[in-house]
Amino acid sequence: MMEWIMIALGGGVGASLRYAVTVFITKLNYPVNYATVIVNLIGSFLLGLVIQKLNSELILTFLAIGVLGAFTTFSTFAFDLVKLFNEKYVTKTIIYLSITLVGGLAMFALGFYI
Template sequence: MVGLMVALGGGVGATLRYITQVGIQKGNLPTYYATIIVNLLGSLLLGIAANWSIENQTDLSFLTIGVLGGFTTFSTFSFDVVKLIDQKQYVTMMIYIVTNLLGGLLFFWLGWNF
């Protein structure tokens, strides 16, 4: 049942991301503004939801993994980095950041030039 809720949430999140993109395009703004908006907003909302979920011992998979995961994956990246900081795993955190950012750029470039 949780898997179904995550899938439904993913559809909601992807739709919200699409609506954001369309709104930015209608405003004649650069499309990367939409990415910035969803990444920052998604990170903020995931921080609020994750903290609330932990404090209240409630599963918010529909919202966190589903909606926010469909809206942006950057929010999950931010959450993972903050968890590593809280756990004082600074070397692992730096490896995680570099691997995700540079690795993501490298793999995108490889796919782009395939």
């Protein structure tokens, strides 16, 4: 039962942080999909770091599943990707896809092996 509580609490923190990043990025007059890339890259790095460095299952559950699970967003990434493609921004679509996938894997590895 404690795991469920930690996931719920962490999810609230992660979703709030993601929203804060989105608000910050849009106030700088950047497109919303910049926020999605940023949270996914930061989240990938932090997930690698958390998995490698933490031994406590409860803290790992709170951070990895709760906070970072809610902070990062594959569904918004997929939506942004389809939207760019449908708007005929082929080059931007390829760049967005590449940065998110390759960058996310690289950031996870960096966090994991740091």
